[in-house]
Amino acid sequence: MALRPIEFIPHNTRIDFVGRRLYAYVFSAVLTLASVLLFVFNGLNFGIDFRGGILIEVKTTAAADVATLRSTLGNIDLGEIQIQEFGSPDIVLIRIQRQGGDEAAQLAAISRVKESLRPIAAEYRRTEFVGPKFGSELIEAATLAVGLSLLAIMAYVWFRFEWQFGVAAVIALTHDVVTIIGLFALTEQEFNLSTVAAVLTVAGYSINDTVVVFDRVRENLRRYKRMPMAELLNGAINQTLPRTLMTSFTTLLPLLALVALGGPIIRDFSIAIIWGILIGTYSSVLVASPILLIFTPPRGAPTPEGEADTAAAREG
Amino acid sequence: MVNLSRWSVVTTLVVCLLAIVYALPNVFPKTTFEGLPGFLPHRQVSLGLDLQGGSSLLLEVEAAGAVRQHLQSVEAEVRQQLRRRGGERIGYTGLGVSDSAVVFTLLDAADREQAVDRVEAIDRDLRVAVSGDRQIRLELTEEARQRRIATVVEQSIEIVRRRVDELGTTEPSIQRQGDNRILVEVPGIDNPEHLKQILSRTAKLTIHLVDEGASVGDALSGRVPAGSMLLMEPATATRPETPYVVRREVAVAGDQLVDAQPSFQDGRPVVSFRFDAVGARRFGDITSQYVKKRLAIVLDNKIVSAPTIQSPILGGSGIITGSFTVQEVNDLALVLRAGALPADIEILEERTIGPGLGRDSIEAGKIAAIVGFALVVASMAVSYGLLGLMAGVALVFNLFLLLAALSALQATLTLPGIAGIVLTMGMAVDANVLIFERIREEIRAGRTPISAIDAGYRRAMSTIIDSNLTTLIAALLLFQFGTGPIRGFAVTLSIGIISSMYTAIMVTRVLVVWWLRRRRPQTIPI
Numbered sequence: 001m002a003l004r005p006i007e008f009i010p011h012n013t014r015i016d017f018v019g020r021r022l023y024a025y026v027f028s029a030v031l032t033l034a035s036v037l038l039f040v041f042n043g044l045n046f047g048i049d050f051r052g053g054i055l056i057e058v059k060t061t062a063a064a065d066v067a068t069l070r071s072t073l074g075n076i077d078l079g080e081i082q083i084q085e086f087g088s089p090d091i092v093l094i095r096i097q098r099q100g101g102d103e104a105a106q107l108a109a110i111s112r113v114k115e116s117l118r119p120i121a122a123e124y125r126r127t128e129f130v131g132p133k134f135g136s137e138l139i140e141a142a143t144l145a146v147g148l149s150l151l152a153i154m155a156y157v158w159f160r161f162e163w164q165f166g167v168a169a170v171i172a173l174t175h176d177v178v179t180i181i182g183l184f185a186l187t188e189q190e191f192n193l194s195t196v197a198a199v200l201t202v203a204g205y206s207i208n209d210t211v212v213v214f215d216r217v218r219e220n221l222r223r224y225k226r227m228p229m230a231e232l233l234n235g236a237i238n239q240t241l242p243r244t245l246m247t248s249f250t251t252l253l254p255l256l257a258l259v260a261l262g263g264p265i266i267r268d269f270s271i272a273i274i275w276g277i278l279i280g281t282y283s284s285v286l287v288a289s290p291i292l293l294i295f296t297p298p299r300g301a302p303t304p305e306g307e308a309d310t311a312a313a314r315e316g
Numbered sequence: 317m318v319n320l321s322r323w324s325v326v327t328t329l330v331v332c333l334l335a336i337v338y339a340l341p342n343v344f345p346k347t348t349f350e351g352l353p354g355f356l357p358h359r360q361v362s363l364g365l366d367l368q369g370g371s372s373l374l375l376e377v378e379a380a381g382a383v384r385q386h387l388q389s390v391e392a393e394v395r396q397q398l399r400r401r402g403g404e405r406i407g408y409t410g411l412g413v414s415d416s417a418v419v420f421t422l423l424d425a426a427d428r429e430q431a432v433d434r435v436e437a438i439d440r441d442l443r444v445a446v447s448g449d450r451q452i453r454l455e456l457t458e459e460a461r462q463r464r465i466a467t468v469v470e471q472s473i474e475i476v477r478r479r480v481d482e483l484g485t486t487e488p489s490i491q492r493q494g495d496n497r498i499l500v501e502v503p504g505i506d507n508p509e510h511l512k513q514i515l516s517r518t519a520k521l522t523i524h525l526v527d528e529g530a531s532v533g534d535a536l537s538g539r540v541p542a543g544s545m546l547l548m549e550p551a552t553a554t555r556p557e558t559p560y561v562v563r564r565e566v567a568v569a570g571d572q573l574v575d576a577q578p579s580f581q582d583g584r585p586v587v588s589f590r591f592d593a594v595g596a597r598r599f600g601d602i603t604s605q606y607v608k609k610r611l612a613i614v615l616d617n618k619i620v621s622a623p624t625i626q627s628p629i630l631g632g633s634g635i636i637t638g639s640f641t642v643q644e645v646n647d648l649a650l651v652l653r654a655g656a657l658p659a660d661i662e663i664l665e666e667r668t669i670g671p672g673l674g675r676d677s678i679e680a681g682k683i684a685a686i687v688g689f690a691l692v693v694a695s696m697a698v699s700y701g702l703l704g705l706m707a708g709v710a711l712v713f714n715l716f717l718l719l720a721a722l723s724a725l726q727a728t729l730t731l732p733g734i735a736g737i738v739l740t741m742g743m744a745v746d747a748n749v750l751i752f753e754r755i756r757e758e759i760r761a762g763r764t765p766i767s768a769i770d771a772g773y774r775r776a777m778s779t780i781i782d783s784n785l786t787t788l789i790a791a792l793l794l795f796q797f798g799t800g801p802i803r804g805f806a807v808t809l810s811i812g813i814i815s816s817m818y819t820a821i822m823v824t825r826v827l828v829v830w831w832l833r834r835r836r837p838q839t840i841p842i
Binding site for chain 1: 374376508509512516662663664665666667668669670672673676677680681683684685687688689691692695696698699700701704731732734735738739741742743745746749750753756757760775778779782783784785786787788789790791793794796797798799802805806809841842
């Protein structure tokens, strides 16, 4: 054969994940608590999507001097202004805090900024403005979206498995979502609509990972009626480990390509997803399944399908 | 599983073929398809504003304001009805608008029946309620309020559309959102500030008589005669802000205009306008009756100019002078032609992307997608050998299918949408990873190649469905609650999940079965 496959991940692992669950619980508890504390005390660096405000990306005729620009714009009294180079020396991103007054006052501020940039602006690449009224609505919609998707996923897992799996899945998911938010509170990266999209994507991805392990747990529950729960869970996690790691790997690869080559606008978004995939993979293996030891699902009577599986296992 | 029915093979091949046919138009420039017959697929993926450049504005119609205005006109009518109309004057106090009602209190309870009688005729939408002996409320019913708001929003959309069309942009999209919002999307616009100015202007034009008997000084200190109001003519370079007392009564209104054009008079830019038949007659009457008196031309509660009537104007046309620039005259003529908004409009959100950024984003997205694809295929081939390559082939068809679905459904591709495609590439091979890992396990358990492959596909199936459906749930909610570009991400993610499930299972199966039959391998290189 011309192609000889390489197994990066050993298939016959017998790692005692469940036995070491205390470490994982403590680690996750600390991580979650730290995230909550960071969120409460540090807060999130909300972007204009949620806080309202103005964002202008401008390409200048020559390499931009941020200091000069700052003093030029500082003269027009718009409150806090952040100016940063954005991907190239002749492109700057200007963020202007929400102006006092109504929507019309915000629009007037945009005109004034563009007026004073006129001598050096070659092209306005991006002008975004979110009024104070709309921003608070977006926060509501985003919170609702995240909350509802957690509920919907729990309902689905409950429907397909037993309620114990649903609870375990949602605990793991909440852990993922809270930690991602914690990361944003820690790094003070801008938290905007794309970040919410990233969080939801990660929720979808992480649950995907968890469900694969759960599926194997369910299969083994039917197959090995007398095996102690801890051993059974370890077996399921180890059996699915090559897949869990391989899929995380193949998903991370294109995301890394996005970070490196996708341009500055979606870089933050991609970084959030990468972090989420790392956390999601960790939680599927070390958090979600061990929780099943606390909420132990019933083994029930063997189903016809289960019988067939058992027979097949014996045969193999 | 290994014995794939002829039907499955044929369907899979047809789906793949159709995917290629429908995806293909995206590879060529638009002009290629002009000569081809119409039955061939020619739709291309439509690019979102963040990729092709353009402005997206979310407007809110202040419908409540329009309702209040309506109630204020009812209030004026009530005042008139109680004062005269043939019969004797009815004494009242505390006439005003509160919430969604006009209220007043009679001085004498004996007048009650007659008062109710008089005000009932004003508007069928109003419910007259008497509380106590003397208080009368004219309430706008909830249904009538809703209907009025709906009408106001409909009219506003129409006016916004006319104004955008007058600007001569290509393929603008104007849609209603929710109860009282309008989403305006204008591709490829180079001056969003101008667009915003044009759209946010109410452009309510009215012509009033100046109340020359009233003292401006008194009015400024708060004593405005009943039936008149104090308005300002904004300052110009040569003259400070000037106050005028004008009659409340509208002599002629802007909705009777049939045309307005920019022109010049004595070398200065002016707007010339023409009234319809009714407007022309009223304008003629007023100007004949009040020669040598002053008129006030009022636009959005500010006086544009207050000329003295030199002679009756009977032709129904006139000009608006003022200290205008050419640009201002053009804009004013445009908004007058398009008509006044029935309510004020607020701009809640703006997203404008310049064409340069759009091009850069497409370019960056393309490169990231190609590199991401290559990395995924390479890692699959290295890990799973021949089967991994087959997964790579399936991934190619997945991309075709995704592109075909986006083109056929006319979904909008946004920059986060491209990110969604790149992300699904990684997740798409997950189904294959599940199957292949399962095959490996079955081989280790001692099965023959055919039976291992069979068991691998069969047992991985429920896992694949469960895991993909949960991701799909998150994607669909994202679509439901997301706005603009984020929706684009949800669209490509959802379609990508569905198409990848299909290709990862069916395409690789057809390839694997075909390989098994041709080679009859004793071992599987996995």
